[in-house]
Amino acid sequence: MGIEQEQRNREWIEALENEDLGFLKRFLLVSGSLKDLAKAYGVSYPTVRLRLDRLIQKVKVSDEFHSQEIGPFERQLRLLLADGALDPETFRKLRDAHLEETKTHPPTES
Numbered sequence: 001m002g003i004e005q006e007q008r009n010r011e012w013i014e015a016l017e018n019e020d021l022g023f024l025k026r027f028l029l030v031s032g033s034l035k036d037l038a039k040a041y042g043v044s045y046p047t048v049r050l051r052l053d054r055l056i057q058k059v060k061v062s063d064e065f066h067s068q069e070i071g072p073f074e075r076q077l078r079l080l081l082a083d084g085a086l087d088p089e090t091f092r093k094l095r096d097a098h099l100e101e102t103k104t105h106p107p108t109e110s
Helices: 003-014 018-029 034-041 045-066 072-083 088-104
Strands: none
Touching (some): 003 045, 045 072, 072 088
């Protein structure tokens, strides 16, 4: 495995907050049992499932960013959406406004 591939295999971790990493560690320590994880956190199974789904989405967003399918602004929007900090409608409005702005006012090189 080349250095570039090794680095890419680790880049998705950079998109995760410490809280996400703690959740992931607990998930591994309970051998992936969502029932046991819910018990450890003292929350319901659907709550843990939602948290895991959001974590999965964050990893997917990170992979899309590093494969150059999306830019940094959209990556940040998608991470906020995955965290539940943005609703889908707000995400679309902000993304569309950004795309429109970059069409009419392309970024200048420094």
